[in-house]
Amino acid sequence: MFTKQQRSGIFALILLILIFQCVIYVVDFSSEEFENDTALIHAYRAEVDSLKQLKLKNSQPKIFPFNPNFITDYKGYTLGMSAEELDRLHEFRKGNKWINSTKEFQKVTEVSDALLAEISPYFKFPDWVTNPKPKHEYNSSFSDNSKPKTFTEKQDLNTASASQLKKVNGIGEALSERIVNYRSRIGGFVADVQLKEVYGLSAEVIDRVLNQFTVKSGTPITKIHINTATIEELVTIKYIDYEIAYNIIEQRTLREGFKSLDELTKVKGFPVKKSEIIELYLTFD
Structure with a gap:
């Protein structure tokens, strides 16, 4: 079926294949350069593995200092607290009581020693708790002002002058002017709690002011x-932006409505420290 020329070509092809097979079998094509490349590949692979481990380590959730009085359900779960321990904390806070030490936190929540040792280094209490100022004995000029008065005896906070406010222990010229200026800017106080919005007023000074003054008028x-x-x-309310308002409506739909401020404070991003101010503008009925 094949011509003589075709048969010669087939024999030549078979001969070339046999020769190449023998060459591949006999000759060693490996080289030091290839071995060096293999070692380099292993080095690169080890470096990539170490970078992956570093990225995995950095992706782990980090714990930043926080006030244990404001632990939300989500925060508590990430810390390893059980639902029962969180419920004890929330129940304690409902009484308007505060945790001021690591020991008190364990007493209230009943967390284990192991968990407490793990999370307590991140506790951050207010400066007035960790570094309380020494109490001074005040002279008699302040003794009358330190006594709380009845609602009738108190002066209207919306009509008090800067000079009258300066008579309260702890209120100087700067703070008295700041209170009056803030009152003018918001159009008058509508509740005593708004004093917390005045920069520089500590809780103790606010208590002294409210012993002598209270809101009796206002819009x-x-x-x-x-x-x-x-x-x-919602965004017309102070401290609530569009993101928080969206989260509120989303949670409101899931919960089928909010029944209390405590439920509202569990919304993601909600400014818990400003909840008393925000509550002035809301109703749950």
Whole structure:
């Protein structure tokens, strides 16, 4: 079937294949350069593995210093606290009581010693708790002002002058002017709690002011119903932006409405420290 020329070509092809097979079998094509490349590949692979481990380590959640009085459910779960321990903490805080030490935190929540040792280094209490100022004995000029008065005896905070406010121990010229200026800027106080918004007033000084003054006049606040408010209505409230308002409405839908401020404070991003101010503008009924 093949011509003589074709058969010669086939024999030549078979001969070339046999020769190449023998050459591949006999000759060693490996070289030191290839071995060096293999070692380099292993080095690169080890470096890549170490970078992966470093990235994995950095991706682990980090714990930053926090006040244990404001542990949310999500924060508690990430710390390793059980639901029962979180419930004890929330129940304690409902009584408007505060945890001021690591020992007190364990007493309230009943967390284990092992968990306490792990998370307590991140506890951050206010300076007035960790570094309390020494109590001074005040002279008699302040003794009358330190005694709390009845509502009738107290002066209206919205009509008090800077000179009258300076008579309160701890209120100097700068703070008295700051209170008056803040009052003018917001159009008058509507509740005593708004004193917390004045920069520089400590809790002790606010208590002394409220022993002598209280809000008796002022424009009533038009409250917004939390369970029917729109995003546009919510963002008109101080300290609530569009992101928080969106989270509130999302949680409101999942919960089928909020029944209390405590439930509202569990919304992601909610400014818990400003909850008393925000509550002035809301109704849950």
